[in-house]
Amino acid sequence: MDHVHTIVGVANGDVMEMLRVRGLRMTPQRRAIVSEVMRTRGHISPAAIVRQVQDAMPGVNASTVYRTLSLLEQVGVLQHSHLESGAEYHRSEDAAHVHLTCSSCGSDDALSLGEAESLHALIRTHHGFEADLTHFAIGGLCGRCAKGVAR
Amino acid sequence: MDHVHTIVGVANGDVMEMLRVRGLRMTPQRRAIVSEVMRTRGHISPAAIVRQVQDAMPGVNASTVYRTLSLLEQVGVLQHSHLESGAEYHRSEDAAHVHLTCSSCGSDDALSLGEAESLHALIRTHHGFEADLTHFAIGGLCGRCAKGVAR
DNA sequence: GTTGGTGCAAAGGATTTGCAAGGTG
DNA sequence: CACCTTGCAAATCCTTTGCACCAAC
Numbered sequence: 001m002d003h004v005h006t007i008v009g010v011a012n013g014d015v016m017e018m019l020r021v022r023g024l025r026m027t028p029q030r031r032a033i034v035s036e037v038m039r040t041r042g043h044i045s046p047a048a049i050v051r052q053v054q055d056a057m058p059g060v061n062a063s064t065v066y067r068t069l070s071l072l073e074q075v076g077v078l079q080h081s082h083l084e085s086g087a088e089y090h091r092s093e094d095a096a097h098v099h100l101t102c103s104s105c106g107s108d109d110a111l112s113l114g115e116a117e118s119l120h121a122l123i124r125t126h127h128g129f130e131a132d133l134t135h136f137a138i139g140g141l142c143g144r145c146a147k148g149v150a151r
Numbered sequence: 152m153d154h155v156h157t158i159v160g161v162a163n164g165d166v167m168e169m170l171r172v173r174g175l176r177m178t179p180q181r182r183a184i185v186s187e188v189m190r191t192r193g194h195i196s197p198a199a200i201v202r203q204v205q206d207a208m209p210g211v212n213a214s215t216v217y218r219t220l221s222l223l224e225q226v227g228v229l230q231h232s233h234l235e236s237g238a239e240y241h242r243s244e245d246a247a248h249v250h251l252t253c254s255s256c257g258s259d260d261a262l263s264l265g266e267a268e269s270l271h272a273l274i275r276t277h278h279g280f281e282a283d284l285t286h287f288a289i290g291g292l293c294g295r296c297a298k299g300v301a302r
Numbered sequence: 303g304t305t306g307g308t309g310c311a312a313a314g315g316a317t318t319t320g321c322a323a324g325g326t327g
Numbered sequence: 328c329a330c331c332t333t334g335c336a337a338a339t340c341c342t343t344t345g346c347a348c349c350a351a352c
Contacts, residue, residue: 176306181307210308211308212309212310214309215309218308219307
């Protein structure tokens with residue numbers, strides 16, 4: 001629990017502060033994007049963010065969203081992970097879990113890092129590899145689909 | 152070791168046979184693509200296949216390669232997994248391992264499914280989720296990078 | 303000859319980038 | 328009033344599709 005600089009309870013205001021400190025500016029667009037992402041539980045795709053933000057603030061360009069997202073990731077507020085559907089963003093504080101995505105029904109379950117600790121330890125032991133189990137999802141069949149589904 | 156219909160030692164000829172059985176045809180393009188993929192140890196990207204195949208047989212179109220790859224995947228000869236660099240294909244018989252990709256140096260290590268069995272069991276127990284640990288890579292820092300690298 | 307396969311061109315979707323105009327501190 | 332940001336348009340990538348033409352069986 002030290003290989004990830006956990007940021008607990010970052011509020012919108014904190015983000016603005018983090019930007020200010022770095023000489024970066026808080027524009028209405030960024031405010032809209034930040035507020036959208038910060039209020040999202042779980043993950044959200046860049047496309048969805050674009051949609052939502054443009055909904056609340058027409059005219060915001062997709063490139064601005066992409067630029068802001070990567071900026072927020074550099075600053076440490078956000079992180080992205082790779083799910084079957086592509087990249088998805090979430091607040092860093094919400095990143096502490098492994099995504100289990102069902103390749104059959106598309107459902108998305110989660111595994112706490114605590115539960116996955118044994119794998120983490122196993123990988124470290126056999127390879128000295130310090131795994132970040134949150135970056136990529138783990139595919140497979142959810143309980144429901146693993147049972148019945150002939151198709 | 153029963154949830155994956157393992158195909159051991161598939162040879163180029165076998166592939167042609169598998170296609171014939173389904174009423175599909177063996178064209179020179181497919182022959183080139185199959186031979187390229189079948190002789191690849193480990194994984195290879197669609198773009199690389201296109202390059203290699205066109206090298207041996209100029210004029211082959213990328214769309215043909217894509218179509219052939221997904222066909223070979225449906226037939227069960229190939230599988231793809233998601234690494235940091237995107238989708239990568241490998242022979243099904245070479246698919247039985249977990250990819251460990253270092254986000255720092257880009258190196259690619261592997262973990263046998265046997266070694267990962269404990270995680271597989273853990274996930275199954277807690278969620279009834281039947282994981283396919285080969286479909287997505289596991290990111291993190293390789294032993295080397297986890298140690299020294301300040302940057 | 304059927305029917306499946308291929309090349310080509312075009313269409314998409316997801317990002318990224320160059321730039322001039324505009325807003326923030 | 329510097330300098331960071333944005334919108335726009337264009338450029339990449341990667342992959343998929345519609346089609347007319349061609350080839351495998």
